[in-house]
Amino acid sequence: MSDPEKAGPPVSVEGVVTKASPHAIEETLERLEDIIRNHGLRLFTHINHSWEAQQVGLKMQEAHVLIFGDPKVGTPLMVASPLIALELPLKVLIWQSDNNHVWVSYPSVSYLTARYAVPQELASNIAGIDNLIDNVVRA
Template identity: 80%
Template sequence: MSDLTKAKTPATVEGVITKASPYEIEETLERLEDTIRDHGLRQFTHINHSWEAQQVGLKMQEAHVIIFGDPKAGTSLMVASPLIALELPLKVLVWQSDHNHVWVSYPSVTYLATRYGVPQELITNIAGIDKLVDGVVHA
């Protein structure tokens, strides 16, 4: 049995999808950033929470948030449902749990659509995040 199949799935949180990555954290991050770029999306920033914690003398597991999107697609969502701006651009958390298991977590499109009343015809503007993350965590 591989380490990946032995990895205990983290506790679930409503509206968040978490997938195991078979890659180490740096490779997972590199694959995510490459995939974002290859899909013609804009990476707005990379927040390294673990590094920031270290800067103030604290220690935590590896945790990185990549914020990315397409301003054209996001704008139409925010025009239709202004409060979704709290969730956009999209965010993906790449993090490491016990025993060095790497996970990729991101908001559920269905959850966002329901929570913010996104019109059905605009859901496709953010629905690609599922396939994007699948491409990162699968060979």
């Protein structure tokens, strides 16, 4: 099996950052959930797309979306730029590709701030997601 870091993500979409996880999917999920809790953030929901597909007789790769944030941080962004509410709270996709590599994908902070014209002084409210995900995928 090739090293996913060297191969790069299997897909690329403008405005989405995808990082390889050296951990199994369950461990990657646990690491993200722990980091969310340890940073005092609220986990609003965990959507298990693969389980939902199975419930209707379909099969798909493992795919989980965790939706989390902090109203104290997100609210000022939505006041300044109401349409960013379409993106908040933040969402992270943890998924497994056909070759069994685990990936973590999330919206790019620079893309969100540009797309929704977030004032520069509020960009830091969501900038922490990069470090948060780096901690999740750290070996």
